[in-house]
Amino acid sequence: MENFVILAGSTVTCIPPVMITGDVGLSPAAGSYIVGFDGSNVTGILYVVDASGPSGSVENATLLQTAKSDLTIAYNDAAGRTPVPTGPFLNPGSGNIGGLDLVPGLYKFTSDAAITGSDVTLTGSATDVWIFQIASSLNVGNGIHVILAGEAQASNIFWQVGTSATLGTNSVFKGTILVDQSISLGTGATMDGRALAFSAAVTMSSGVTTTKPGIVTTFPIFSVNPTQLAFADVSNGLSKMDSATVTNTGTANLIISSVTSSNPLFTVNPTNGTISPGLTQKFYVAFAPLTVGLQNGYIHFNHNAANVKDSISVSGTGVPPTDVSEIVNANQYSLYDNYPNPFNSSTKIQYSLGIADFVTLKVFNILGNEVTTLVNGFQEAGTYTVPFSIASNLSPGSCVYYYRLEVGTFVSTKQMVLVN
Numbered sequence: 001m002e003n004f005v006i007l008a009g010s011t012v013t014c015i016p017p018v019m020i021t022g023d024v025g026l027s028p029a030a031g032s033y034i035v036g037f038d039g040s041n042v043t044g045i046l047y048v049v050d051a052s053g054p055s056g057s058v059e060n061a062t063l064l065q066t067a068k069s070d071l072t073i074a075y076n077d078a079a080g081r082t083p084v085p086t087g088p089f090l091n092p093g094s095g096n097i098g099g100l101d102l103v104p105g106l107y108k109f110t111s112d113a114a115i116t117g118s119d120v121t122l123t124g125s126a127t128d129v130w131i132f133q134i135a136s137s138l139n140v141g142n143g144i145h146v147i148l149a150g151e152a153q154a155s156n157i158f159w160q161v162g163t164s165a166t167l168g169t170n171s172v173f174k175g176t177i178l179v180d181q182s183i184s185l186g187t188g189a190t191m192d193g194r195a196l197a198f199s200a201a202v203t204m205s206s207g208v209t210t211t212k213p214g215i216v217t218t219f220p221i222f223s224v225n226p227t228q229l230a231f232a233d234v235s236n237g238l239s240k241m242d243s244a245t246v247t248n249t250g251t252a253n254l255i256i257s258s259v260t261s262s263n264p265l266f267t268v269n270p271t272n273g274t275i276s277p278g279l280t281q282k283f284y285v286a287f288a289p290l291t292v293g294l295q296n297g298y299i300h301f302n303h304n305a306a307n308v309k310d311s312i313s314v315s316g317t318g319v320p321p322t323d324v325s326e327i328v329n330a331n332q333y334s335l336y337d338n339y340p341n342p343f344n345s346s347t348k349i350q351y352s353l354g355i356a357d358f359v360t361l362k363v364f365n366i367l368g369n370e371v372t373t374l375v376n377g378f379q380e381a382g383t384y385t386v387p388f389s390i391a392s393n394l395s396p397g398s399c400v401y402y403y404r405l406e407v408g409t410f411v412s413t414k415q416m417v418l419v420n
Contacts, residue, residue: 004067005044005212008183008197014204016041022194022212023047027064031057036204071196075178078160081106081131098144104128109135116141122174123149128156130175135162138177142168142186146175154192155213164200167191176213185210220277221250222305224312229299231287231316238321239288241356241378244312246283246301248275255304256281263297265289266314269358269378284378286356289318333357335405335412338388342417346389349374351405356380360406363388371401390418 005022006012010029014036023044026034031053037046038055046057047064095109099118104125113134122130130152132138138161140146148154157175159165165177169186175193177183182200185191188207195202195210204210224246234240248254254275259268268285275281285299295318298311332354338347349361361375374386388403399420404413 003044003212004047004196005194005210006196006202007067007071007194008202009068009199011035011201011203012037013201014041014208015206017206018204018208018210020044020210022210025064025067026053027061027068031059068198071178071198074158074196075160075180075198078131078158078178079133081133098141101149102130104130106131106133108133112136112139114139114141115144115146119145119147121147121149122152122157124152126151126153126156128152130157132159134160137161137163138165138179140165140167140171140173143170144168145172148174153213157193165195169205174213220248220252220254220275220303220305222254222301222303222310223247223249224301224310226312228313229285229315231314233317233319234287234289235321236289236291236318238381239286239355239357240316241284241286241380243282243284243378244299245280246273246275247280248277250305251277253277256301257304258302259283260300260302261285261297261314262300263295263314265295266297266299266316268299284358285314286358286378287314287316288355289316292318292320333405333407333410333412335403335414337414338403338416342419344419346387347416348385348387349403350383350385352383353379353381353407357407361386362404362406364402364404366400366402374403388416 003023004025005020006024008026011033012024012026016036018041020041021043024042025047027049031048031050034046034048034054046053047060048057049061049064051059096114096116097120098115101121101123103123113132138159154174159175159177161177161179163180164182165179167173167185167189170188171186173191173193177195179197180199181197183195183197183202185204185208187205191210193213224244226244229242229244231240231242256273259271261268266285266287268283273281289295296315298313301310334352336350338349340347356378359375359379362373363371365371374388399418401416401418402413403416404411
Protein backbone atom coordinates (compact mmCIF):
# COMPACT_ATOMS: atom_id res chain seq x y z
CA MET A 1 0.00 0.00 0.00
CA GLU A 2 2.95 2.33 0.56
CA ASN A 3 3.21 3.35 -3.12
CA PHE A 4 -0.43 4.42 -3.37
CA VAL A 5 -1.14 8.11 -3.00
CA ILE A 6 -4.83 7.65 -3.95
CA LEU A 7 -6.82 4.50 -3.09
CA ALA A 8 -10.60 4.18 -3.12
CA GLY A 9 -13.39 1.62 -3.07
CA SER A 10 -16.20 2.98 -5.28
CA THR A 11 -14.75 5.65 -7.59
CA VAL A 12 -11.80 7.98 -8.17
CA THR A 13 -12.77 11.15 -9.99
CA CYS A 14 -11.01 14.38 -10.87
CA ILE A 15 -11.69 17.56 -12.81
CA PRO A 16 -8.52 18.19 -14.86
CA PRO A 17 -6.04 19.60 -14.50
CA VAL A 18 -4.72 17.75 -11.48
CA MET A 19 -1.20 16.54 -10.68
CA ILE A 20 -0.73 13.29 -8.78
CA THR A 21 2.71 12.01 -7.78
CA GLY A 22 2.42 8.33 -6.85
CA ASP A 23 0.17 5.38 -7.72
CA VAL A 24 -3.62 5.50 -7.95
CA GLY A 25 -5.83 2.47 -7.31
CA LEU A 26 -9.52 1.50 -7.27
CA SER A 27 -11.00 -1.70 -5.81
CA PRO A 28 -13.43 -3.43 -5.79
CA ALA A 29 -15.23 -1.13 -8.25
CA ALA A 30 -14.57 -1.57 -11.98
CA GLY A 31 -11.85 0.43 -13.68
CA SER A 32 -14.45 2.44 -15.58
CA TYR A 33 -15.15 4.28 -12.32
CA ILE A 34 -11.81 6.05 -12.55
CA VAL A 35 -12.87 9.29 -14.24
CA GLY A 36 -10.81 12.25 -15.45
CA PHE A 37 -7.46 10.46 -15.68
CA ASP A 38 -5.63 9.70 -18.92
CA GLY A 39 -2.18 8.91 -17.53
CA SER A 40 -0.72 12.35 -18.28
CA ASN A 41 -1.77 13.75 -14.91
CA VAL A 42 -0.32 10.90 -12.84
CA THR A 43 3.37 10.34 -12.13
CA GLY A 44 2.91 6.71 -11.19
CA ILE A 45 0.60 3.85 -12.18
CA LEU A 46 -3.21 3.69 -12.42
CA TYR A 47 -4.18 0.27 -11.03
CA VAL A 48 -7.59 -1.24 -11.82
CA VAL A 49 -9.28 -4.60 -11.25
CA ASP A 50 -10.42 -5.16 -14.83
CA ALA A 51 -9.91 -4.09 -18.44
CA SER A 52 -12.43 -1.23 -18.32
CA GLY A 53 -9.97 1.28 -16.86
CA PRO A 54 -8.77 4.44 -18.63
CA SER A 55 -6.01 4.47 -21.22
CA GLY A 56 -2.65 3.56 -19.72
CA SER A 57 -4.09 1.84 -16.63
CA VAL A 58 -2.72 -1.48 -15.39
CA GLU A 59 -4.97 -4.39 -14.46
CA ASN A 60 -3.84 -6.02 -11.19
CA ALA A 61 -6.70 -7.15 -8.96
CA THR A 62 -4.37 -9.11 -6.67
CA LEU A 63 -2.20 -6.10 -5.89
CA LEU A 64 -5.27 -3.97 -5.19
CA GLN A 65 -6.77 -6.62 -2.91
CA THR A 66 -3.54 -6.64 -0.93
CA ALA A 67 -3.50 -2.85 -0.76
CA LYS A 68 -7.07 -2.74 0.55
CA SER A 69 -6.18 -5.37 3.14
CA ASP A 70 -3.18 -3.29 4.21
CA LEU A 71 -5.48 -0.24 4.45
CA THR A 72 -7.79 -2.13 6.82
CA ILE A 73 -4.84 -3.11 9.02
CA ALA A 74 -3.47 0.46 9.07
CA TYR A 75 -6.91 1.94 9.78
CA ASN A 76 -7.55 -0.43 12.69
CA ASP A 77 -4.06 0.11 14.07
CA ALA A 78 -4.49 3.90 14.10
CA ALA A 79 -7.97 3.58 15.60
CA GLY A 80 -6.74 1.31 18.38
CA ARG A 81 -3.84 3.42 19.65
CA THR A 82 -3.93 4.78 23.21
CA PRO A 83 -3.91 8.57 23.69
CA VAL A 84 -0.58 10.01 24.80
CA PRO A 85 -0.82 13.83 25.07
CA THR A 86 -2.67 15.46 27.93
CA GLY A 87 -4.77 18.58 27.80
CA PRO A 88 -8.01 19.78 26.18
CA PHE A 89 -7.59 17.72 23.02
CA LEU A 90 -7.05 14.38 24.70
CA ASN A 91 -10.73 13.52 24.26
CA PRO A 92 -12.58 16.66 23.25
CA GLY A 93 -15.65 15.20 21.56
CA SER A 94 -16.01 17.47 18.53
CA GLY A 95 -13.59 20.34 18.23
CA ASN A 96 -11.65 22.77 16.09
CA ILE A 97 -7.85 22.63 16.26
CA GLY A 98 -7.35 25.66 14.01
CA GLY A 99 -4.91 28.14 15.56
CA LEU A 100 -3.18 25.54 17.77
CA ASP A 101 0.42 24.32 17.89
CA LEU A 102 0.29 20.59 18.67
CA VAL A 103 3.12 18.47 20.08
CA PRO A 104 3.59 14.87 18.90
CA GLY A 105 1.18 12.24 20.16
CA LEU A 106 -2.32 10.94 19.71
CA TYR A 107 -5.41 13.18 19.66
CA LYS A 108 -8.83 11.61 20.02
CA PHE A 109 -12.16 13.07 18.86
CA THR A 110 -15.32 11.17 19.75
CA SER A 111 -17.29 13.12 17.12
CA ASP A 112 -16.26 15.54 14.33
CA ALA A 113 -12.96 17.37 13.99
CA ALA A 114 -12.25 20.60 12.12
CA ILE A 115 -9.38 22.86 11.13
CA THR A 116 -11.06 26.18 10.40
CA GLY A 117 -10.51 29.86 11.05
CA SER A 118 -6.73 29.56 11.43
CA ASP A 119 -3.93 27.21 10.43
CA VAL A 120 -2.76 24.39 12.68
CA THR A 121 0.95 23.82 13.39
CA LEU A 122 2.56 20.48 14.20
CA THR A 123 5.95 20.96 15.85
CA GLY A 124 8.41 18.13 16.42
CA SER A 125 11.43 16.17 15.26
CA ALA A 126 11.90 14.05 12.13
CA THR A 127 10.98 10.89 14.07
CA ASP A 128 7.95 12.22 15.98
CA VAL A 129 4.50 10.85 15.16
CA TRP A 130 1.03 12.43 15.23
CA ILE A 131 -2.14 10.30 15.13
CA PHE A 132 -5.59 11.86 15.01
CA GLN A 133 -8.45 9.52 15.86
CA ILE A 134 -11.67 11.09 14.56
CA ALA A 135 -14.88 9.14 15.13
CA SER A 136 -16.95 10.99 12.56
CA SER A 137 -15.84 13.51 9.90
CA LEU A 138 -12.83 15.78 9.28
CA ASN A 139 -13.36 19.22 7.75
CA VAL A 140 -10.48 21.48 6.65
CA GLY A 141 -11.59 25.02 5.78
CA ASN A 142 -10.87 26.95 2.59
CA GLY A 143 -7.31 28.27 2.47
CA ILE A 144 -6.32 26.53 5.71
CA HIS A 145 -2.78 25.13 6.03
CA VAL A 146 -1.42 22.28 8.10
CA ILE A 147 2.03 23.68 8.94
CA LEU A 148 5.00 21.52 9.90
CA ALA A 149 7.57 23.10 12.23
CA GLY A 150 10.92 21.90 13.47
CA GLU A 151 11.74 18.77 11.48
CA ALA A 152 8.22 17.31 11.47
CA GLN A 153 7.56 14.98 8.51
CA ALA A 154 4.30 14.48 6.60
CA SER A 155 5.06 10.75 6.44
CA ASN A 156 4.68 10.56 10.24
CA ILE A 157 1.20 12.13 10.42
CA PHE A 158 -1.96 9.97 10.30
CA TRP A 159 -5.61 11.06 10.26
CA GLN A 160 -7.93 8.12 11.00
CA VAL A 161 -11.46 9.24 10.12
CA GLY A 162 -14.63 7.28 10.89
CA THR A 163 -16.75 8.63 8.02
CA SER A 164 -15.47 11.18 5.48
CA ALA A 165 -12.87 13.94 5.08
CA THR A 166 -13.19 17.23 3.19
CA LEU A 167 -10.27 19.48 2.25
CA GLY A 168 -11.40 22.99 1.34
CA THR A 169 -10.50 25.13 -1.65
CA ASN A 170 -6.78 26.05 -1.78
CA SER A 171 -6.09 24.23 1.48
CA VAL A 172 -2.64 22.76 2.15
CA PHE A 173 -2.73 19.44 3.97
CA LYS A 174 -0.03 17.20 5.45
CA GLY A 175 -0.21 13.52 6.30
CA THR A 176 -2.05 10.32 5.39
CA ILE A 177 -5.85 10.28 5.60
CA LEU A 178 -7.36 6.83 6.29
CA VAL A 179 -11.15 7.02 6.04
CA ASP A 180 -13.90 4.46 6.14
CA GLN A 181 -15.95 6.25 3.49
CA SER A 182 -14.92 9.16 1.22
CA ILE A 183 -12.37 11.94 0.75
CA SER A 184 -13.03 15.18 -1.15
CA LEU A 185 -10.33 17.67 -2.19
CA GLY A 186 -11.51 21.13 -3.20
CA THR A 187 -10.28 23.27 -6.08
CA GLY A 188 -6.57 24.06 -5.81
CA ALA A 189 -6.04 21.90 -2.71
CA THR A 190 -2.50 20.62 -2.13
CA MET A 191 -1.80 17.43 -0.23
CA ASP A 192 1.61 16.23 0.91
CA GLY A 193 0.39 12.80 1.91
CA ARG A 194 -2.05 10.10 0.86
CA ALA A 195 -5.82 9.94 0.43
CA LEU A 196 -6.96 6.38 1.26
CA ALA A 197 -10.70 5.67 1.30
CA PHE A 198 -11.84 2.12 2.09
CA SER A 199 -15.46 1.87 0.93
CA ALA A 200 -16.34 4.98 -1.07
CA ALA A 201 -14.80 7.68 -3.30
CA VAL A 202 -11.83 9.98 -3.59
CA THR A 203 -12.96 13.10 -5.44
CA MET A 204 -10.63 15.87 -6.65
CA SER A 205 -11.60 19.23 -8.09
CA SER A 206 -9.57 21.23 -10.62
CA GLY A 207 -6.01 22.19 -9.76
CA VAL A 208 -5.49 19.58 -7.03
CA THR A 209 -1.87 18.52 -6.38
CA THR A 210 -1.20 15.36 -4.36
CA THR A 211 2.27 14.07 -3.53
CA LYS A 212 3.33 10.93 -1.72
CA PRO A 213 5.00 12.02 1.56
CA GLY A 214 8.77 11.90 1.55
CA ILE A 215 9.05 12.58 -2.19
CA VAL A 216 10.80 15.79 -3.21
CA THR A 217 8.92 16.99 -6.26
CA THR A 218 9.70 19.63 -8.83
CA PHE A 219 7.10 21.32 -11.01
CA PRO A 220 7.16 23.95 -13.72
CA ILE A 221 5.02 27.03 -13.09
CA PHE A 222 3.73 29.10 -16.03
CA SER A 223 3.57 32.89 -15.70
CA VAL A 224 2.96 35.37 -18.52
CA ASN A 225 3.11 39.15 -18.71
CA PRO A 226 1.15 40.95 -19.98
CA THR A 227 -2.04 38.91 -20.05
CA GLN A 228 -3.55 41.00 -22.84
CA LEU A 229 -2.19 42.75 -25.96
CA ALA A 230 -4.08 45.72 -27.43
CA PHE A 231 -2.84 46.75 -30.90
CA ALA A 232 -5.22 49.73 -31.31
CA ASP A 233 -5.54 50.95 -34.95
CA VAL A 234 -3.57 49.25 -37.70
CA SER A 235 -3.93 50.05 -41.40
CA ASN A 236 -5.26 47.26 -43.58
CA GLY A 237 -2.41 45.54 -45.41
CA LEU A 238 0.11 46.47 -42.73
CA SER A 239 0.98 44.78 -39.46
CA LYS A 240 1.93 45.71 -35.94
CA MET A 241 3.94 43.61 -33.52
CA ASP A 242 3.93 43.21 -29.75
CA SER A 243 5.19 40.54 -27.38
CA ALA A 244 4.39 38.64 -24.21
CA THR A 245 7.04 37.24 -21.89
CA VAL A 246 6.59 33.79 -20.35
CA THR A 247 8.48 33.07 -17.12
CA ASN A 248 9.00 29.67 -15.53
CA THR A 249 8.81 30.36 -11.78
CA GLY A 250 8.85 26.63 -10.96
CA THR A 251 11.65 24.17 -10.31
CA ALA A 252 11.43 21.96 -13.43
CA ASN A 253 11.57 22.67 -17.17
CA LEU A 254 8.45 24.34 -18.57
CA ILE A 255 7.74 22.63 -21.89
CA ILE A 256 5.43 24.63 -24.15
CA SER A 257 4.33 22.10 -26.75
CA SER A 258 2.36 24.52 -28.92
CA VAL A 259 1.26 28.14 -29.12
CA THR A 260 -1.84 28.78 -31.23
CA SER A 261 -4.07 31.71 -32.16
CA SER A 262 -7.86 31.62 -32.18
CA ASN A 263 -7.92 34.35 -34.86
CA PRO A 264 -5.73 33.98 -38.00
CA LEU A 265 -5.23 37.76 -38.18
CA PHE A 266 -3.09 37.42 -35.05
CA THR A 267 0.01 35.28 -35.62
CA VAL A 268 2.52 34.17 -33.02
CA ASN A 269 6.15 33.14 -33.15
CA PRO A 270 7.79 30.96 -31.93
CA THR A 271 5.11 28.30 -31.62
CA ASN A 272 6.83 26.18 -28.97
CA GLY A 273 9.71 26.26 -26.53
CA THR A 274 11.33 24.90 -23.40
CA ILE A 275 12.03 27.30 -20.53
CA SER A 276 14.40 26.36 -17.71
CA PRO A 277 13.50 27.22 -14.10
CA GLY A 278 13.85 30.94 -13.42
CA LEU A 279 14.26 31.88 -17.09
CA THR A 280 12.01 33.67 -19.58
CA GLN A 281 11.12 33.53 -23.26
CA LYS A 282 9.43 36.13 -25.44
CA PHE A 283 6.59 35.23 -27.77
CA TYR A 284 5.92 37.75 -30.55
CA VAL A 285 2.40 38.43 -31.79
CA ALA A 286 1.68 40.30 -35.04
CA PHE A 287 -1.69 41.79 -35.99
CA ALA A 288 -2.26 42.14 -39.76
CA PRO A 289 -5.85 43.25 -40.49
CA LEU A 290 -7.42 42.72 -43.90
CA THR A 291 -10.71 44.56 -43.33
CA VAL A 292 -11.96 47.55 -41.40
CA GLY A 293 -13.25 46.80 -37.89
CA LEU A 294 -12.47 45.41 -34.46
CA GLN A 295 -10.79 42.01 -34.17
CA ASN A 296 -10.41 39.93 -31.00
CA GLY A 297 -8.85 36.62 -30.15
CA TYR A 298 -6.72 34.55 -27.81
CA ILE A 299 -3.19 33.20 -27.89
CA HIS A 300 -3.22 29.76 -26.26
CA PHE A 301 -0.13 28.26 -24.60
CA ASN A 302 -0.26 24.47 -24.20
CA HIS A 303 2.30 23.26 -21.67
CA ASN A 304 3.19 20.74 -18.96
CA ALA A 305 2.45 22.93 -15.89
CA ALA A 306 -0.55 22.47 -13.61
CA ASN A 307 -3.12 24.41 -15.64
CA VAL A 308 -2.12 22.57 -18.86
CA LYS A 309 -3.26 25.55 -20.98
CA ASP A 310 -3.01 29.31 -20.41
CA SER A 311 -4.14 32.13 -22.67
CA ILE A 312 -3.69 35.84 -23.26
CA SER A 313 -6.28 38.01 -25.00
CA VAL A 314 -5.48 40.05 -28.12
CA SER A 315 -7.40 42.84 -29.83
CA GLY A 316 -6.90 45.36 -32.60
CA THR A 317 -8.84 47.44 -35.10
CA GLY A 318 -8.30 47.44 -38.86
CA VAL A 319 -8.51 50.91 -40.44
CA PRO A 320 -8.17 52.19 -44.05
CA PRO A 321 -4.58 53.04 -45.14
CA THR A 322 -3.77 56.72 -44.64
CA ASP A 323 -1.93 57.14 -47.96
CA VAL A 324 -0.90 55.24 -51.09
CA SER A 325 2.67 54.72 -49.90
CA GLU A 326 1.45 52.49 -47.10
CA ILE A 327 -0.13 50.15 -49.63
CA VAL A 328 2.93 50.18 -51.90
CA ASN A 329 5.40 49.51 -49.06
CA ALA A 330 3.33 46.80 -47.37
CA ASN A 331 4.56 43.24 -47.89
CA GLN A 332 7.78 44.43 -49.60
CA TYR A 333 11.02 42.79 -48.57
CA SER A 334 14.44 43.33 -50.09
CA LEU A 335 17.85 41.73 -49.63
CA TYR A 336 20.78 43.80 -50.93
CA ASP A 337 24.31 42.93 -52.01
CA ASN A 338 26.74 42.80 -49.15
CA TYR A 339 29.43 45.47 -48.95
CA PRO A 340 32.27 45.15 -49.48
CA ASN A 341 32.07 42.18 -51.83
CA PRO A 342 34.53 40.55 -52.29
CA PHE A 343 35.68 41.03 -48.70
CA ASN A 344 38.78 40.17 -46.71
CA SER A 345 37.60 39.39 -43.19
CA SER A 346 34.33 41.22 -42.59
CA THR A 347 31.41 42.59 -44.55
CA LYS A 348 27.92 44.02 -44.00
CA ILE A 349 24.59 42.57 -45.12
CA GLN A 350 21.64 44.93 -45.60
CA TYR A 351 17.94 44.21 -46.03
CA SER A 352 14.63 46.07 -45.70
CA LEU A 353 11.19 45.13 -44.39
CA GLY A 354 7.98 46.76 -45.59
CA ILE A 355 6.14 45.53 -42.51
CA ALA A 356 7.03 44.06 -39.14
CA ASP A 357 7.55 40.33 -39.36
CA PHE A 358 9.61 37.37 -38.14
CA VAL A 359 13.01 37.45 -39.83
CA THR A 360 15.68 34.79 -40.31
CA LEU A 361 19.08 35.62 -41.84
CA LYS A 362 21.60 32.77 -42.20
CA VAL A 363 25.00 32.24 -43.82
CA PHE A 364 25.98 29.00 -45.60
CA ASN A 365 29.24 27.71 -47.09
CA ILE A 366 29.64 26.47 -50.65
CA LEU A 367 28.62 22.95 -49.58
CA GLY A 368 25.30 24.19 -48.24
CA ASN A 369 26.24 23.74 -44.59
CA GLU A 370 25.00 26.43 -42.23
CA VAL A 371 27.81 28.64 -40.93
CA THR A 372 25.85 30.92 -38.61
CA THR A 373 22.45 32.46 -37.90
CA LEU A 374 22.71 36.25 -37.86
CA VAL A 375 19.05 37.11 -37.20
CA ASN A 376 16.20 35.02 -35.83
CA GLY A 377 13.31 37.05 -34.43
CA PHE A 378 10.63 39.66 -35.00
CA GLN A 379 11.66 43.04 -36.37
CA GLU A 380 9.74 46.22 -37.09
CA ALA A 381 9.47 47.64 -40.61
CA GLY A 382 12.67 49.38 -41.71
CA THR A 383 16.16 48.86 -43.12
CA TYR A 384 18.73 46.80 -41.21
CA THR A 385 22.48 46.33 -41.56
CA VAL A 386 24.06 43.21 -40.04
CA PRO A 387 27.85 42.64 -39.82
CA PHE A 388 29.37 39.30 -40.73
CA SER A 389 32.95 38.40 -39.85
CA ILE A 390 34.82 35.29 -40.88
CA ALA A 391 37.28 35.67 -38.03
CA SER A 392 34.53 35.54 -35.40
CA ASN A 393 32.72 32.59 -36.92
CA LEU A 394 35.15 30.05 -38.40
CA SER A 395 38.53 29.57 -39.97
CA PRO A 396 38.43 30.23 -43.74
CA GLY A 397 38.03 27.00 -45.60
CA SER A 398 36.05 28.19 -48.59
CA CYS A 399 36.10 31.41 -50.62
CA VAL A 400 32.39 31.44 -51.48
CA TYR A 401 29.52 31.93 -49.02
CA TYR A 402 25.78 32.43 -49.40
CA TYR A 403 23.44 34.44 -47.21
CA ARG A 404 19.70 33.82 -47.16
CA LEU A 405 16.86 36.05 -45.90
CA GLU A 406 13.52 34.44 -44.95
CA VAL A 407 10.48 36.56 -44.03
CA GLY A 408 7.21 34.66 -44.09
CA THR A 409 6.99 33.12 -47.56
CA PHE A 410 9.64 35.49 -48.93
CA VAL A 411 13.06 33.87 -49.48
CA SER A 412 16.07 35.54 -51.10
CA THR A 413 19.65 34.26 -51.38
CA LYS A 414 22.82 36.08 -52.46
CA GLN A 415 26.47 35.18 -52.87
CA MET A 416 29.52 36.77 -51.25
CA VAL A 417 33.19 36.06 -51.90
CA LEU A 418 36.07 35.94 -49.42
CA VAL A 419 39.43 37.17 -50.69
CA ASN A 420 42.46 36.05 -48.64
